[in-house]
Amino acid sequence: MQKMKTTIGYALILGCAYACQTAEAPRKASIDAHITGLKDSVVYISGLNDEPAKSDTVPVKDGKFSWSGTVTDPRKVFISTSGQYMEFFMENNPVKIEGTVDSFYYSKVTGSASQDEHMGFEKSVKDITDGQWPLYQQLHVAKDDKVKAALEARIDSFRMAKRARIKTYVLQHPASPVSVALLADMAVMGEFAPIDSLYRQLDPVAKQSVSGQKLSERLIVIKRSSLGQTIKDFSQNDLDGRPVKFSDFKGKYLFVDFWASWCGPCRAENPNVLRAYNTFKGKNFEVLGISLDDNASKWKEAVEKDGMPWKQLSDLKGYNNEIAEYYGIQAIPSSFLLDPNGVIIAKDLRGTELQTKLAEILQ
Structure with missing residues (x-):
């Protein structure tokens, strides 16, 4: 009888513990921000x-704003x-943001484990970022083609x-x-095959997340232009309202x-495309x-x-242009180079890279 009472006692304790655990409120996400100078x-x-x-519209008072809810x-x-x-x-944790309006992008974010992960990655590529930006600035003002080619x-x-x-x-952090976000950023303008290869290495948990599912859908779209x-x-209609087809070329x-x-x-970039057109228009090439x-x-x-x-x-539908939507064009300028059979042989050629590729195949 004593053994039965003891067993019942343990069951009651375990049942209470389970009830308390299940009754615990789910963790919520929140944002508390103070941006000095934000008007x-x-x-x-x-x-x-x-x-x-x-998107959520959040009121600001004296540079401060807050939000609370949950994220999947x-x-x-x-x-x-x-x-x-x-x-x-x-994620579902309280986050604090502090910064100034003049450097809003670089505001300090605390309380998010995934943000700490992201900052760790950014630190690991800081040498690349620091090396790239001065080159972009030099390219912007460069006039000489050889200098441009070297910078590119x-x-x-x-x-x-x-x-x-x-x-x-990605291979070291598949979950x-x-x-997931790094691959999604690559998929804005990147080539399908290498992104898909890395996507396949992701942990099932990452693939099944909301962001992972969106990435999967994005890959289906960009495969069309691989x-x-x-x-x-x-x-679509030309400037005079006359329909023109790809097969016309x-x-x-x-x-x-x-x-x-x-x-x-x-x-x-238009002057560079114009230069390519003028150089190669008589060599079985059109734009x-x-x-x-x-x-x-x-x-x-x-x-x-x-x-x-x-x-x-x-079709004057902006980013909803039928062709752009079908091929998932999310950033411009963007381009495809087609061979005489309409097969995509290169993408997103710009600057001297465009001139070099055309010279390679047309001269």
Whole structure:
């Protein structure tokens, strides 16, 4: 009888412990920020919801703002002011942010384990970042083609070095949300095969996270424009409202240039594309512009001002351009180089790299 009472007693203790554990409130996420000099009345926080298009509007008073709720899993979050933004990682823990409006992007974030991971990675590539930025500044003002080519080669070497470190990081941290985010960043403009190869090495937990599932969906889209794929025969109207198809250019090398009148880097690259066009137009080569404009007059004005004589197409839907959406164009300028059979043989050629590639195949 005594043994039965003891057994019942243990059962009651265990049952109470389980009940207390299950009754414990789930951990919540929160943000408490103080940004000195911030005069905006609201900030916009995106990435908290599982739907990427949704954002939270949070009131600001005396440079301070706060938010609380839950996030499904650790992820990258973005906070935007009227003129700046910052990004950081968070999970269901209290996060504190301190900074100044003049250096909002570099605000200090504490309380997030995944942010600490991210900062560890950033520290590991600081030598690359510090080496790259001065070269971009020099390239911006360089005039001589040989100087530009040398700078681009050095920048590319830094870029390849960073990709190698990303690969090492992902392989060493396959379950980390930082690994997922690094691959998602690569997938904005990167080539499908190497990103897919690393995605396959991720831990199932990372793949099944909300960010991991979005990355999987993104890979399906960018596979359509991977090297060796044949371009889909889309049709859009030119500047005169006449439909033009990709198949109209079959039999020629075709440089497909995604751009827009409002895109500063695109407009800066247009003279280089014009130079390529003038150099190779009589050698079985054409250029086709795909504009992500939504304003016909601004589109036409930019074409005329930049002196672009090649065919220009647009459905005037902005980033919702049918061709751009199908191929997952998320940043411009972006480009494909097609062979005479419409097969993608190169992507995102810019500067002297474009001239070199065309000379290689056309001369």
